[in-house]
Amino acid sequence: MRVVVSVRLKDGIxxxxxxxxxxxxxxxGYAEVTDVTTSKLITIDFDSGDRANAERRIDQLCKDLxxxxxxxxxxxxxxx
Amino acid sequence: MNISIVEFPNSxxxxxxxxxxxTFPDVTVKKIWHQEETIGVTDLLVIPGGASFADYLRPxxxxxxxxxxxxxxxxxQEGGKVxxxxxxxxxxxxxxxxxxxxxxxLCGHFVNSTVNxxxxxxxxxxxxxxxxxxxxxxxxxxxxxRYVADTRxxxxxxxxxxxxxxxxxQFGEVDEISGNGSLNAxxxxxxxxxxxxxxxxHPERVEDIGNVxxxxxxxxxx
Numbered sequence: 001m002r003v004v005v006s007v008r009l010k011d012g013i014x015x016x017x018x019x020x021x022x023x024x025x026x027x028x029g030y031a032e033v034t035d036v037t038t039s040k041l042i043t044i045d046f047d048s049g050d051r052a053n054a055e056r057r058i059d060q061l062c063k064d065l066x067x068x069x070x071x072x073x074x075x076x077x078x079x080x
Numbered sequence: 081m082n083i084s085i086v087e088f089p090n091s092x093x094x095x096x097x098x099x100x101x102x103t104f105p106d107v108t109v110k111k112i113w114h115q116e117e118t119i120g121v122t123d124l125l126v127i128p129g130g131a132s133f134a135d136y137l138r139p140x141x142x143x144x145x146x147x148x149x150x151x152x153x154x155x156x157q158e159g160g161k162v163x164x165x166x167x168x169x170x171x172x173x174x175x176x177x178x179x180x181x182x183x184x185x186l187c188g189h190f191v192n193s194t195v196n197x198x199x200x201x202x203x204x205x206x207x208x209x210x211x212x213x214x215x216x217x218x219x220x221x222x223x224x225x226r227y228v229a230d231t232r233x234x235x236x237x238x239x240x241x242x243x244x245x246x247x248x249x250q251f252g253e254v255d256e257i258s259g260n261g262s263l264n265a266x267x268x269x270x271x272x273x274x275x276x277x278x279x280x281x282h283p284e285r286v287e288d289i290g291n292v293x294x295x296x297x298x299x300x301x302x
């Protein structure tokens with residue numbers, strides 16, 4: 001199965017890349033842009049026939065490595 | 081004195097460290113490759129700067145998956161002295177040996193400059209020749225040097241005297257901007273026990289190592 005995970009900075013922690021992209025969009029005339037948040041999308045091919053088990057394992061590997069949970073939130077976007 | 085330096089792929093400041101330590105009297109330097117599992121007997125373990133694993137995922141993040149990471153944790157938890165410089169500071173935070181994390185500089189780009197660090201009253205003593213309140217000038221070369229921690233952690237760091245260095249201006253006043261936007265202008269922290277220290281600036285790149293040998297030796301020499 002293929003799993004897509006999103007990792008982004010927690011709310012309240014300044015996302016410098018998002019801040020810069022928002023400023024550039026506004027300078028291009030997109031005045032309605034008020035904020036931009038960037039995130040990483042990580043695609044994992046996962047050898048498991050058991051979806052529930054896969055979700056548990058993915059959740060754990062996010063905590064163990066993909067995200068630094070002191071500053072980042074993660075979310076499983078899709079499992080196909 | 082025996083000093084061990086952990087080497088990860090792309091720990092490119094090791095050469096500067098070895099050169100700096102070679103100026104110390106009676107020092108033996110050993111490198112430990114990241115695939116080794118144990119640290120062995122050493123007086124000081126140094127986690128160098130650079131961009132381990134090319135900063136993939138996030139600076140220092142992938143070092144959690146190395147064999148040596150368990151050895152570093154064990155060495156620190158048994159009271160061994162550990163010094164992390166630059167990327168080494170990021171790695172110690174990632175390994176959970178220091179609180180907080182380091183994010184992209186407030187300015188959003190790589191900073192290569194000289195900064196002033198004020199020695200704070202902390203759990204780490206560098207000896208009488210390196211007094212609390214004294215400022216030292218050190219090179220800073222990083223993109224991910226903005227120290228962050230949640231409000232409670234910051235409060236604990238201040239109350240427990242774990243802030244070892246703070247960015248200050250030329251007059252010794254706290255300066256959060258030149259120090260890449262770090263919260264409370266924090267430039268270096270130690271753990272609760274005072275045996276693990278991390279800082280973003282690079283004392284090993286100073287021309288006159290004698291002035292900063294107290295930092296590089298974790299107070300062994302004064």
